Amino acid sequence: MTAVTIAEESPRQPAVIRLLELSDAYAASLYPAESNHLVDLSQLEQPTVSFFVARRDGEVVGCCGLVEAGDGTAEIKRMFVDPEARGLKLGKLLLSVLEAKAAKLGLTAIRLETGIYQPEAIGLYKASGYVECAPFGSYLPDPLSLFMEKPVRQEA
Numbered sequence: 001m002t003a004v005t006i007a008e009e010s011p012r013q014p015a016v017i018r019l020l021e022l023s024d025a026y027a028a029s030l031y032p033a034e035s036n037h038l039v040d041l042s043q044l045e046q047p048t049v050s051f052f053v054a055r056r057d058g059e060v061v062g063c064c065g066l067v068e069a070g071d072g073t074a075e076i077k078r079m080f081v082d083p084e085a086r087g088l089k090l091g092k093l094l095l096s097v098l099e100a101k102a103a104k105l106g107l108t109a110i111r112l113e114t115g116i117y118q119p120e121a122i123g124l125y126k127a128s129g130y131v132e133c134a135p136f137g138s139y140l141p142d143p144l145s146l147f148m149e150k151p152v153r154q155e156a
Contacts, residue, residue, distance in 0.1 A: 002056050004088065006097045009053040011044040011078075015060035016053060023080040030117045035144040037113055039067070039077050050101050054081070054090050061085035064094045066101055066110070069137060073149075074102055076112040079121075091124045102152045111136050111149040122146060 011020070020041065027036045044051050044065050054062035064079035076098060081090045102110050111133065114121050130148040135141050 002088070004054060004056050004061075004090065004093065006052055006054045006062075006093055008050055008101075011041055011051045011053075011063070011065070013053075013060070016063055017041065019060060019063050019080050019082060020078060022082070023078060026080075027115070031115050031144055035115065035142055037139070037145070039065070043067075044078060049077075050098075050105075052094060052097055052101075054085075054094055056085055056088065061088075062090040062094055064098060066098045068105070068107070069111075072106075072108045073136075074105070074107050074110055075137070076110060079112075091121070092128065095124070095128050099150075099152065107152050109149050109151050111147065113139060113145050113147050116144055116146055 024038060027038060043049070048068040048070070050066040052064050053060055062081040062085060065077045066074045067077050068074045079091070079094060099110065112125065112130065114125065125148050128150070130150045133147050133149045135145070135147050136149075139145070139147065
């Protein structure tokens with residue numbers, strides 16, 4: 001049995017930086033630069049960001065950040081699973097950890113922007129209860145972007 005753990009960690013680690021570089025290359029292969037809305041390492045280290053790292057047997061295999069917007073909502077940024085670890089349901093596990101953190105923080109909704117050429121990601125978000133919404137924050141309408149949100153279930 002493969003042990004998978006997800007914990008809040010610093011994004012400034014060689015194995016996480018490698019994942020972010022893989023994510024950058026993947027996004028660049030699908031979309032023009034103006035349609036890539038990536039945040040860099042220093043943005044992921046801000047106090048308003050909760051950054052999670054997934055490990056399989058101690059090796060970094062996935063990551064994602066929950067970026068608080070300051071209006072009671074947060075955005076998912078830099079969610080990425082190592083291609084070698086796909087099929088382990090890490091995306092679903094990462095989402096559930098993000099959602100639990102959002103509830104703990106008392107947030108009302110989680111939002112995200114993803115690209116239209118990422119059917120696996122879109123399928124994951126839809127299956128997890130995310131629905132399409134209008135562009136939010138500083139985003140402008142983009143025919144290559146899909147905006148989604150999900151209310152946060154508050155713990156009783």
